[in-house]
Amino acid sequence: MPLDFTFTEEQEMLRQAIREWCSKNLTLEKVREMDTKGEIPHDVIKGLADLNLLVMTAREDVGGMNADWVTTVIAAEELGYADISLAVPVFFLVQAGWGFVVDRYASEEVRQDYVARAIRGEGFVGIASTEPGGGSDVAAMKSRAERRGDKWILNGEKTYISGTEEAKAMNGGYFTIVRTEPEKGHRGMTAFFLPINAPGVEVVKRFEDLGRMAISTGGFVMKDVELTDAYVIGEVNKGFYLTMEGFDCARLLVAATCVGAARRALEIGMDYIKQRKAFGRPIGKFEGIQFELADLWTELQATRWLVYRTAWMMDKKYKEGAFSPLEVCQWVSMCKLKAPQLAFRIFERTMIWHGAYGYTKECPLEMGLRGVMSYYIGAEGAQNIQRIIIARELLGKEFIPYR
Ligand SMILES: Cc1cc2nc3c(=O)[nH]c(=O)nc-3n(C[C@H](O)[C@H](O)[C@H](O)COP(=O)(O)OP(=O)(O)OC[C@H]3O[C@@H](n4cnc5c(N)ncnc54)[C@H](O)[C@@H]3O)c2cc1C
Structure with missing residues (x-):
């Protein structure tokens, strides 16, 4: 067994x-x-x-x-x-x-x-892939690196990047993806490690986000940033594939963290519906509430085990080569598709159970709603991109909608 x-x-x-x-x-x-x-x-x-x-x-x-x-x-x-x-x-x-x-x-x-x-x-150490022109189409990024002598010269702009202020303060840097041979499309892209304090990198923006307020989201411009070969990650022109590998790792963890937050929301919700009374009894006695709890709890358990099953596949892939990268990628996308949207729904429903109190900052749930929304809207990859990946593995590459 x-x-x-x-x-x-x-x-x-x-x-x-x-x-x-x-x-x-x-x-x-x-x-x-x-x-x-x-x-x-x-x-x-x-x-x-x-x-x-x-x-x-x-x-x-x-x-x-x-x-x-x-x-x-x-x-x-x-x-x-x-x-x-x-x-x-x-x-x-x-x-x-x-x-x-x-x-x-x-x-x-x-x-x-x-x-x-x-x-x-x-x-x-962060990720800087997205550009002002868009984030979903990684192969369409415009930032470039040119070879001059024994150096690489980077130019371009990255935006909606998590942790720019923290990276600056801590002298950190980013896995970033740029074009090195533009005519080769995604086969002409290279990953670099970009120190945020390298001469020529200027953090130009801190966004006023909806949620996860304690970590910054910003943007930076690269103007003639000089990097040696030591800052190339992996092989030249293989950066697209490393970016996809990184997305798999990060998306799995995004899903796990949304599962954790959603579990907390349901626990907060359960505490409340057991003690809040309406019509002479705890609201948790009403089927309109407890049936919803039962449905959400069941979905959460299903999603949680989807995430652990995918983590197990990742371990098998790295340790034994047991699953192909595309197979794992499809499972990761199922996690990234499901967990943030379920977490958002769980925060929304548990806030509703709290009535007016749920709409105040005295209740912690609104922080969660704002936080999981970042992953629902698309940080580490938009929902439709996950759907495209899942369907690609089910139907075949010829069904990729944008080709
Ligand atoms: C809080 C936050 C933090 C972030 N942190 C980082 C970070 O650290 N590093 C980084 O590189 N990026 C980061 N991002 C950016 C994130 O990766 C992008 O938001 C994401 O990749 C989507 O790109 P976009 O926002 O440009 O939307 P777009 O690519 O412009 O897409 C817009 C909408 O169109 C849909 N869409 C696009 N293509 C298709 C298609 N073919 N079929 C159907 N629908 C489609 C998308 O699903 C989306 O809903 C962050 C985003 C947020 C919100």
Whole structure:
């Protein structure tokens, strides 16, 4: 009987350690404070580093845990449960997902400096793919890198980028994708590690977002930014494929974090409907409410196991080559499609159960609604793009709608 849904002892211990830390250091009061002040305090980042959660997917020689994907999903789920605004989960998952790809394919120079510092909570590794012209069509990005002598010269603009302020303050950088041989389309794109404080990089914007207020979203311009070969990630002209690999890693963690946040929302909702009375009894006694709870809980469990099954596939892919990248990609897209939309619905419904109180900032749920909306609307990939990937694997490449 090979099908076994249990976690290892180490995984259970890690889940417990994160829960304990969050119950003291990442309470809903603290999350509200971060949401209001618009920043993640240093003690929280240090706490994540002390728990070895930052870029936990990186290898041990730079200080990482070399964590597998099931373990990393556990961390993402627990952080989503604690910080329903999703600011800390974003800080965690962008780095665990994209930091994994940087650690795997970047030079020793980049790994030993940028990845190692991010792991210690003294740096930041993000993703800068989206441009003012759009994010879904990665192959249409306009930013370029030209070879001049033994250097690469980067020009272009990236926008709606998570963590630009944090990256600047911590001297971090981004996995970024640019054209190196424009006439070759997606086969002429290269990934670079772009230090945010490199001469020629200018952070030009901080957006006023709807949610996850404690982490910034911004944009930057690259003007004649000079990088050596040490900053090329992987092979020249293979950046598109590395970007797709990074999206798989990050999207899986996005789904996990949405599952965690949605679980918290249902727990908050259950506490409320057990004690709030209308017509002489707790509102949880009314079928109009408890049937909805039962439906949402069932959907959440189904989604949660979809996410863990996909994490298990990712581990099999990396450790044993057991599943093809496209197969895994389809499952990841199912997770990214389902979890944010379900989480959004769960926050919306549990807010409704709270009546007028649910519409106030005295109730924590609105932070969650705003937070999960970021992933529902498209951070780490829009919903329709996930649908295209899923349908492509079901129907064949000839059914890709934009070709
Ligand atoms: C809070 C937040 C943080 C973000 N952080 C980052 C980051 O750190 N790094 C980064 O690179 N990007 C980041 N993004 C950008 C994100 O990756 C993009 O929003 C996403 O890829 C979609 O791109 P777009 O917003 O330009 O929408 P578009 O690509 O312009 O798409 C607009 C709409 O059209 C739909 N659409 C597009 N093509 C098709 C099609 N073929 N068929 C049907 N529908 C289609 C999409 O589903 C979407 O609803 C962030 C976004 C948000 C909201």
